[in-house]
Amino acid sequence: MMERLDASIRRQLLLDDRDIVGKPFPLEGNTARFVQANTRHLTLLLLDTDIKNRASRAAAFAANLMDASIAHHLKETIACARGCPYCCTTYVSTSLPEVFRMARAVRGNAPTTERVNTAAARTKAMPQLQREVTRVICPILDNNACSQYDVRPMVCRVVMSTSLESCVRIFTQSANEPFAAPKSLDALRSYLMIILRTALVLAGLPHKHYELAHALEIALADPDSEERWLAGEPIFEPVAVDRLDLTDSPISNLVNVLVGAVRPTI
Numbered sequence: 001m002m003e004r005l006d007a008s009i010r011r012q013l014l015l016d017d018r019d020i021v022g023k024p025f026p027l028e029g030n031t032a033r034f035v036q037a038n039t040r041h042l043t044l045l046l047l048d049t050d051i052k053n054r055a056s057r058a059a060a061f062a063a064n065l066m067d068a069s070i071a072h073h074l075k076e077t078i079a080c081a082r083g084c085p086y087c088c089t090t091y092v093s094t095s096l097p098e099v100f101r102m103a104r105a106v107r108g109n110a111p112t113t114e115r116v117n118t119a120a121a122r123t124k125a126m127p128q129l130q131r132e133v134t135r136v137i138c139p140i141l142d143n144n145a146c147s148q149y150d151v152r153p154m155v156c157r158v159v160m161s162t163s164l165e166s167c168v169r170i171f172t173q174s175a176n177e178p179f180a181a182p183k184s185l186d187a188l189r190s191y192l193m194i195i196l197r198t199a200l201v202l203a204g205l206p207h208k209h210y211e212l213a214h215a216l217e218i219a220l221a222d223p224d225s226e227e228r229w230l231a232g233e234p235i236f237e238p239v240a241v242d243r244l245d246l247t248d249s250p251i252s253n254l255v256n257v258l259v260g261a262v263r264p265t266i
């Protein structure tokens, strides 16, 4: 394992990071420098025990970075609009900081909490493969729109389509056709999905993803859930891990490379 860099080098890196952190990623040039700076920023935030809601704050930072980068690079006209709910019926895979951020927004809202508990009861009884092909309306959907649009998970932010007709076929008729994702975001997507995950690994926190409804039910059950989780309590033990996190994948390989690059700088 590479040794921690000298303190003066680490201090200089943090100073240099200030011009990069939170800015849209370039897709040419020194992309790695941007990825590492933002990952370092997130890791240090997650390690700051003075901040009680640091997991929610980390999720907010990663989501804002994703939105800024998508807005900067998106070239195609997309079909997505408020009131288009077809994609909000599938398995939603979230990190736990995103679950806590959502729980903070939903807590105290009795109708939404009831919908979360009802959806969780239904989905946790299903094996994931079955859930992925069974249309269950997301409990956050209200009047055909995301009721928590500002705090929706990153996977919901990155799902965009250039064809409504294709979405209707996929989500209502189970058509076996490729999702019409905008090509201009292809290179960006994996960078944006690994930053928070890598920061969680570096901060020594669980980084695997879970199904939204069941994880949210648990987070909502206790106002102190985020603090308990940050303190190491395995409160999500009853929730099944996303099957994609159970084996090595291109994402986990990218995370390992980024962990190796950033760890000496923390």
Ligand code: SF4
Pocket: 079, 080, 081, 084, 085, 086, 087, 088, 159, 160, 161, 163, 164, 167, 168
């Ligand atoms: S991804 Fe498809 S279903 Fe979802 S909002 Fe966009 S067009 Fe509508």
Ligand code: SF4
Pocket: 087, 088, 089, 092, 138, 139, 140, 141, 142, 145, 146, 147, 148, 149, 152, 153, 156
């Ligand atoms: S969180 Fe919002 S955007 Fe995501 S699936 Fe649920 S309703 Fe749709």
